Amino acid sequence: xxxxxxxxxxxxxxxxxQTREHGHAVEICRAIRKIYGKSLAKDFGPLALKTVRQTFVxxxxxxxxxxxxxxxxxxxxxxxxAEELITSDIPQALSMVAGLRAGRTEAPDRAPVLPIDxxxxxxxxxxxxxxxxxxxxxxxxxxxRPEESCILRPCDLDRSGDVWVYQPASHKTEHHxxxxxxxxxxxxxxxxxxxxxxxxxxxxxxxxxSEAKRLVEQEANRKTPRSCGNVRGSNVKxxxxxxxxxxxxxxxxxxxxxxxxDKAGIERWSPNRLRHSAATxxxxxxxxxxxxxxxxxxxxxxxxVYAERDNTLAIEVAAKIG
Numbered sequence: 001x002x003x004x005x006x007x008x009x010x011x012x013x014x015x016x017x018q019t020r021e022h023g024h025a026v027e028i029c030r031a032i033r034k035i036y037g038k039s040l041a042k043d044f045g046p047l048a049l050k051t052v053r054q055t056f057v058x059x060x061x062x063x064x065x066x067x068x069x070x071x072x073x074x075x076x077x078x079x080x081x082a083e084e085l086i087t088s089d090i091p092q093a094l095s096m097v098a099g100l101r102a103g104r105t106e107a108p109d110r111a112p113v114l115p116i117d118x119x120x121x122x123x124x125x126x127x128x129x130x131x132x133x134x135x136x137x138x139x140x141x142x143x144x145r146p147e148e149s150c151i152l153r154p155c156d157l158d159r160s161g162d163v164w165v166y167q168p169a170s171h172k173t174e175h176h177x178x179x180x181x182x183x184x185x186x187x188x189x190x191x192x193x194x195x196x197x198x199x200x201x202x203x204x205x206x207x208x209x210s211e212a213k214r215l216v217e218q219e220a221n222r223k224t225p226r227s228c229g230n231v232r233g234s235n236v237k238x239x240x241x242x243x244x245x246x247x248x249x250x251x252x253x254x255x256x257x258x259x260x261x262d263k264a265g266i267e268r269w270s271p272n273r274l275r276h277s278a279a280t281x282x283x284x285x286x287x288x289x290x291x292x293x294x295x296x297x298x299x300x301x302x303x304x305v306y307a308e309r310d311n312t313l314a315i316e317v318a319a320k321i322g
Contacts, residue, residue: 063107067099115277127260141188143278155200207244279306
């Protein structure tokens with residue numbers, strides 16, 4: 001496990017930072033270490049794997065995530081065999097352990113991620129900072145991933161045509177050698193126009209700009225006379241632990257939406273549901289292939305996870321011949 005974690009630390013990196021996959025590698029090693037930390041690797045067989053998997057079940061982890069974690073354990077032993085740290089018969093034996101099936105395990109199944117209604121989005125926008133609200137509008141119009149919305153820069157845009165083309169500097173599947181192009185129509189262009197008059201390599205949506213705008217609005221709404229109370233900047237920490245950054249992270253973007261939902265008195269939703277909403281709308285109007293191209297999926301099977309089926313046609317068929 002020590003050798004594999006050293007490998008994972010260098011392998012699972014993107015743009016100089018460790019990815020979530022490295023964190024998952026740490027998690028599976030911790031789970032194995034609690035039970036089999038003193039055991040030899042050659043003694044770790046299918047029953048040991050099932051025992052570790054059961055600890056995930058006991059912790060209430062979702063079935064699909066448990067299956068992914070189990071596959072990561074198998075991958076670790078397969079890597080070790082390729083490095084001649086163990087014999088090949090060990091990963092072969094572990095591969096015999098099948099994944100947990102729905103309805104045949106105590107592990108819960110999480111509800112699928114569904115599109116978010118535009119009425120709910122509008123209710124949330126009223127309580128969001130204006131810059132975060134524009135990120136939501138941009139993502140809803142283009143169907144891009146939350147990360148792709150946050151890292152947008154003017155230099156990443158091709159504005160030569162009526163429809164702009166955005167090629168992110170980094171994206172989820174770039175390690176597979178795939179190219180990601182996001183097409184920006186009139187609605188999303190109208191959102192971006194306010195953010196393009198800046199350095200070409202500066203991020204369009206910046207927390208530091210949002211905070212500066214908030215302070216200006218706060219001062220404009222000040223009720224205490226300026227001759228009384230605090231002078232602007234007098235109660236600012238000289239060395240704050242955290243300053244507004246140059247770009248939004250997906251976590252901070254999601255937290256801003258959650259805070260706005262709490263203020264609006266509605267159920268919390270996450271930005272990945274905007275991608276599902278765009279995919280469902282595109283599939284309904286233009287078909288599955290159009291949704292696949294827009295979302296940048298290599299397979300239509302993946303697109304169907306995001307785009308909900310339109311049952312209108314099935315209802316019409318049933319009404320006529322059913």
